[in-house]
Amino acid sequence: MEKVENFNKKLSHWFTLVVILWAVFNFFFPQTSTWVIPNTSYLLGLILFGMGLTLKTEDFVRISKRPIPVILGTVAHYVIMPGLAWLLCLIFHLKGATAAGVILVGSCPSGTSSSVMAFLSGGDVALDVSIEVLSTLLAPLMLPLLLSLLAGQYIAVPAVSLFLSTLRIVVVPIVLGVLIHTLLGKRINAVIKLMPLISQIAILLIIGAVVSANHANIFTTATALVIPVVMLHNLCGYGLGFGFSKLLGLQEAQQKAITFEVGMQDSSLGATLAMKYFVPQAAIPSTIFSIWHNISGSILSSWWKSHSKS
Template identity: 35%
Template sequence: MFLFRFIANALAPLTLLAAALAWWHPPLFLIFKPAFIWLFAATMFAVGMTLNRQELIATLKQPLQIAQGVMTQYLLMPLLAFGVVTLADLPPALALGFIIVGCAPGAMASNVMVYLAGGTVALSIAMTTVSTLLSPLLTPTLVEWLGGQFIPVPFAAMMRTIVITVVVPVGLGLWLQPYLGRHLATAREVAPGIAAIAIIIICAYAMANAVNHNALAMQDYGLSVSGLVVLLNAMGYAGGWLLARLYGFDRRRRLTLAIEIGMQNAGLGVVLALAHFADQPQTALPGALFAVWCIVTAAGATAWFRRRAVRLACETPA
């Protein structure tokens, strides 16, 4: 159990280390090519296993906040991504890669980061659940609408991939909970670690694949793509926080929405790019870089918020 907790808590440095190894020697992680889609499905199964039904039901009784959060996920980041690639004048494949990242909200990693940062976990999980259920329809629709002008988008095939790798595993995890009995607590303790392992491998494989197939793109556009990843991530955090203030959210919910918007489900973006645009491997490069960077920034912000909470608690008179 300690090993799984350690891996979940050390997600950011381990992801960064694995990405560096993949950059240095891509064959270390290219061996995961046959399994990368199923690794992502494993993270979604872990989401289903960790969902607390009672907490979820209580949160669903505040549908306005959930609706505002999910609406922001599916509007803000897609439009920000479209604006970034339009102003940057990127090649079509790289532009589409950013669009895919912007249109893939919700991830288990964001739920973990919200918990560690002291946000509202129930709202985070509810948003992840609703956005996950909507993703088979909305993500391909938005990618086709915003990205179709760059490269033709296979709507039906993309929708099928999301159902298989997202909706089915989450539903299976929820369905299995009552049958585990006293073992459910153990499964929930192990699930974040398993999801973290899968996320680390997915990010590293995406980086290895990007380096292996995009040597020229990395040479010509590596710095600009990295800069745009940093910019998009920062705008997502800032936009989520500001809109949450506009919605009248309290501080914990503002923090939750900022993390949910800024992180995105870049792992899903990488899966979609590699599964449906294999002849355009550059489409996976923005997702690979975003997946690593958003975990690093979220982990750093989380550590700052935790230290701040401890300092404020110490300064508050008894």
């Protein structure tokens, strides 16, 4: 177990680089991950099951004891990121599946990497995790609603199917994980220690599948603007999230948590739903976001830690 934990630490440290190298490898050798394409929803369920396993009843008690920052952070996430995605599509004249993919990743709940970045920056990790949990549990409602409102002009949105699928892929695994943790307690500590490694491998497999399915369309005229749009989306999300928390007069640690929670998306969910309900091209923004927000988050957390007032 110690060797596995050490390997997980090394993978976590170099995860951004590994993601980039794996994406490049699958671009040149797309047949490597074609078998994963029909199984991405199961992999995402595994990731979220692992998230559920790490949660305790105390986590939900914490939300109920100080709900205002959690609610405000969640509202900020679901207002700022979808709104930014829609606005960027208008500014850059994105159309069709590409525009829908940008709005899809913008409508996803907070990314699991945000809690890592909050920890590294000296932020309020408890607040970060609370917002992450609440935004994820709201995803079955928010995703179909936001996509119908903002992306309906670009692509047909199967709202009911999307709701049911997101409920099954997102909420059920989390609830199952919480129940198992509640029932078995410390007896599953060994499994919990393994879940971060399993989750990172699952994320890599999903990224490989999306790149494999889109290798012929990633660098085309139709998708040329996706990279700068995704970068702007993420960076503006950080900026507006920070400005929002600053305006509320929150403490520095809370500002850091909300900044990461607003700006970082569950891009694995975006890629999975795009592959399942739209066309492979709609998954490209989520894939690029997955790579980019790990880079930007690492840079911001390092800078913030070294320039922290506390």
